[in-house]
Amino acid sequence: MVKAMKYLGIKITLNRVKIADFQDILCNVTDKLNAWSKKSLSLGGKLVLIDSSLLSMPIFLVTHSIVPKRLLFELEKLCRSFLWHKKDESKGMHYVAWKEICKPRCYGGLGVHSPLDRIGALRSKLAWNFIQKPQSLLHRVMAARYGNDVMNGVHRKINSTAWKILVDGGKCLKMAVRWSIGKGDKVNVLNDTWILDRCLNRWPTFIDCNALDGVYVQQFILSNGLWDYKKLQNFFHPDLVHLISQVHIVFEGEDHLELMKKCSGKTVSALVYEQILINRFNMEDMDFFPWLQKLKLKKKVEVFWWRLWKAAIPTNLFLKNRNIASDDSCPRGCNECESYEHIMVHCKHMTEVIAKMVEWGIPIPVYNSLDSCLQGLKSIAQEKSGIAQIYCNIVYHSWKN
Ligand SMILES: [Zn+2]
The missing domain is CATH 1.10.150 (DNA polymerase; domain 1)
Structure with missing residues (x-):
């Protein structure tokens, strides 16, 4: 008797699946991380790699089989430590919570797709297919055994993996159909x-x-x-x-x-995922991020400004308040306390660059406080986006140096 087999990359087994069955995927992830950690990458660069490569690896498996949640937790943990830990693998501080990073962009996060949040949405397309094709073999077999109500089905007593996946998808599908x-x-x-x-x-x-x-x-x-x-x-x-x-x-x-939503051009999974997000988040203080996104900055600069907004940049004042550093003055020798206002508006390093550029005839605005800086950038982000871009870049590079 065959007790377990692999079909199209999915393990089919009579026993309960364990984390050990998915060892390949963890190995793949750690291999990639080992290769990447040798390079020096900015935070923005790491985020791109995580979102485009690491977190999409388990998508197929998650959609078509019951993957233990602990495996996904493990995977996200690896991503988190890759993101924040230092190059020599010593531990670094996690400045922004992983949940914040995973929030979609329209809700003020960085739009990283956590597979844990997407399980239901991914499976909902299978449930939709099941409902749309009553003549298919799968539908007829399932309906004869378990009935055809995937949207209100309960799967506590039923052991069939296929039925569990369909019901799980159906539960989420409910949000997007009428x-x-x-x-x-x-x-x-x-x-x-x-x-x-x-x-x-x-x-x-x-x-x-x-x-x-x-x-x-x-x-x-x-x-x-x-x-x-x-x-x-x-x-x-x-x-x-x-x-x-x-x-x-x-x-x-x-x-x-x-x-x-008909004719939206989106897949069923995407529509359901959108609904899940709408139900989960509410619009918070969203004054800051939309204009920043419109500037189309380089990823590393955008992430830097996003962290400024989240108050998660380790300036000396930040470190002193947490008893990590004893000196809160600007390391570039301005004899001033290095606060967010300082690095965004007052730092000598950046004001000198701006003065030089104004001398060359590029009208970079000069602000005198944090609020006026943010208000000013927001107002010029629409028409003079080039100028706002230059300002954001100057702040980033003067802080980096
Ligand atoms: Zn300074």
Whole structure:
């Protein structure tokens, strides 16, 4: 009897998969890291390598098999230490939390794709395929054994890996799809999404929950394919009845699922991932980063400014406040305390460069405080992006030297 085999790179086994089964991928990652750590890379460069190469390695495996979460934690840990530890492999301080770095750019992070966050989104495309192709062999086999409701299925008692993956994907897929109403016999009033973009259960609203429990949409549709307003008014608030009246009914058609955002040009996985992120993060203090992104700086300069925004650059004042250094004056001999304001606005090193450039006829602005600097850069980032770019580069290089 065969107890385990590999098919298209995926290990299929009768036993539970262990971390040891995925040793290859950890070996690959450490090999790459060993090669890269010999080079001297900037933080921005390392981030590019991590995002484009390391973190995409387990994507295929994560989508098609149950990978132990601990393996992914391990992988991210390797990435983190590669990012912050020094070249001689001594430990370095982690200035910004990994979670912040993994936040998407529109929410103020650096947009690194953590595989842990993407598991559900990646699998949702399999669930979507399963729903869209009822004639496929997989669908028929699975439906006969476990039923075909992947979006509300539970997999506690079922051992099938394939079913677990489908249900996991279906759970996330729910966020990006909506029922189009036909006969209404498949759509549960409370649990399924059929009005706007969420199901009534997740909506604080005025409905008669007890009476609607287990009721299907069919009961509110008349035999001529129109809404039964009398009945609707008994259960729903007038505003909601108005909303429901706008839901289109396909007369005598079957209920079917559709994507909420059609023609967006994105894959199902991308749409679901977007929804997951929207549910997780809220717009924070986002005044700073958008204009910085528009400048299209070099990655290392952009990451430097991003760290300035996160207050995570080890200036001497920063180190003194943490009892790591005893002297907080600027190491370039300005006889001033090296604060963020100093390196962005006052440092002799950069003001000299700016003065020289102004002499040559390049109108680089001079600011006198941190706030005016940020406000000023923000306002010129639109029209005179070249000037703002030069300013950002000067600050970066004078700090580097
Ligand atoms: Zn200085």
